[in-house]
Amino acid sequence: MARVIGGCSVPHNPFLPVKVKEDPEGVDARCFAAVAEAIGELEPDLVVAFSPDHLNTIFFDNLPTILVGIVDEFSGPNDDYPPVEPRTLVSDPDLARHVFHHALRSDFDLSRSESLQVDHSVLVPLQIMDLSPVVVPIILNVLAPPVMNATRAHAFGRAVGEAIRSYDRDLAVLVLADGGVIQEVAGPRIRPGRPDGAPGQDWLARVVELLGDGDVGTLLAEATPRRIAEAGNAAGELLTVLAMLGALGPAPGAPRLIEPEPETGHMFAFWEAGR
Amino acid sequence: MSVYAVNLVARRTLRDPDFARRLGDDPALALEQFDLEEEERDALLAGDVAALYAMGAHEYLLMGLARREVLGLDLPTYSDRIRTAEPRLDY
Numbered sequence: 001m002a003r004v005i006g007g008c009s010v011p012h013n014p015f016l017p018v019k020v021k022e023d024p025e026g027v028d029a030r031c032f033a034a035v036a037e038a039i040g041e042l043e044p045d046l047v048v049a050f051s052p053d054h055l056n057t058i059f060f061d062n063l064p065t066i067l068v069g070i071v072d073e074f075s076g077p078n079d080d081y082p083p084v085e086p087r088t089l090v091s092d093p094d095l096a097r098h099v100f101h102h103a104l105r106s107d108f109d110l111s112r113s114e115s116l117q118v119d120h121s122v123l124v125p126l127q128i129m130d131l132s133p134v135v136v137p138i139i140l141n142v143l144a145p146p147v148m149n150a151t152r153a154h155a156f157g158r159a160v161g162e163a164i165r166s167y168d169r170d171l172a173v174l175v176l177a178d179g180g181v182i183q184e185v186a187g188p189r190i191r192p193g194r195p196d197g198a199p200g201q202d203w204l205a206r207v208v209e210l211l212g213d214g215d216v217g218t219l220l221a222e223a224t225p226r227r228i229a230e231a232g233n234a235a236g237e238l239l240t241v242l243a244m245l246g247a248l249g250p251a252p253g254a255p256r257l258i259e260p261e262p263e264t265g266h267m268f269a270f271w272e273a274g275r
Numbered sequence: 276m277s278v279y280a281v282n283l284v285a286r287r288t289l290r291d292p293d294f295a296r297r298l299g300d301d302p303a304l305a306l307e308q309f310d311l312e313e314e315e316r317d318a319l320l321a322g323d324v325a326a327l328y329a330m331g332a333h334e335y336l337l338m339g340l341a342r343r344e345v346l347g348l349d350l351p352t353y354s355d356r357i358r359t360a361e362p363r364l365d366y
Binding site for chain 2: 193
């Protein structure tokens with residue numbers, strides 16, 4: 001049977017590839033290197049990625065809350081950020097189909113795509129960490145309100161974890177969430193002269209505190225739609241982390257590493273399953 | 276007013292270089308093909324992203340207008356204008 005061996009939370013700001021090169025001693029460069037090293041030690045066969053979409057792959061004409069890519073491969077980015085290199089990633093449609101079916105039978109009314117392009121989202125961390133894994137992409141609508149509840153995102157992640165663990169192949173699977181924790185992008189709370197802002201610093205600190213303690217239950221209770229909205233129009237990306245933690249297992253415990261980056265409003269974290 | 280057409284204009288501007296060029300050359304003509312309310316059209320032609328945001332347009336898409344530098348917008352102008360809007364605290 002397949003097994004979930006670990007999980008990580010990494011940011012995906014499209015300008016990070018430049019920032020990491022320009023500031024190799026900074027938080028982002030250091031943490032990406034640490035997460036890449038941890039992933040390398042676990043030697044996953046495959047990554048299941050919970051990612052947002054920034055209204056590039058999906059749009060208001062047809063906007064699923066959960067979209068599973070059931071594809072041989074997928075490409076991106078489709079949103080024209082030059083720091084993000086065009087690439088095609090190999091996927092595993094058999095596992096993706098199994099995840100879709102299991103989640104559907106677990107009462108999640110998700111959508112599927114059999115021809116998929118993605119935006120910068122999952123591509124940025126993989127580019128920076130110089131990884132080209134097999135990836136099963138799962139896109140969550142966390143940026144075009146209304147979005148699902150935190151508890152629902154976590155429950156969906158649990159269903160994905162169950163699906164992976166019931167998949168009849170010997171695969172070591174890493175679950176990955178990409179996004180920020182607090183952030184305003186293109187909205188009224190951006191900083192002067194910048195496309196982003198980081199309101200809700202207290203929420204970032206609280207999320208890191210609770211996850212550092214392994215207290216996912218309290219985080220789920222506190223991550224109300226209002227609390228997330230107050231932390232910025234991209235703060236819903238936390239839902240990808242909660243889904244990833246659900247897939248990791250019932251008691252993910254304390255992470256092996258967790259570190260916030262307050263200026264942009266994201267965090268890095270890595271968990272090993274069963275620790 | 277669904278504001279769908281405003282979001283569609285912004286999306287096409289970012290993703291369709293030919294449309295972005297036509298919107299830059301003759302905004303009123305380029306917008307004729309969209310089912311816009313008068314208030315939406317006026318705000319688009321004025322580059323009034325704060326008003327469009329208040330109508331419900333998605334800010335991620337609106338910023339695409341500034342990235343393509345149409346309707347009198349660029350990133351500094353966009354930043355100045357959107358920061359005058361009242362944040363929507365919906366999720």
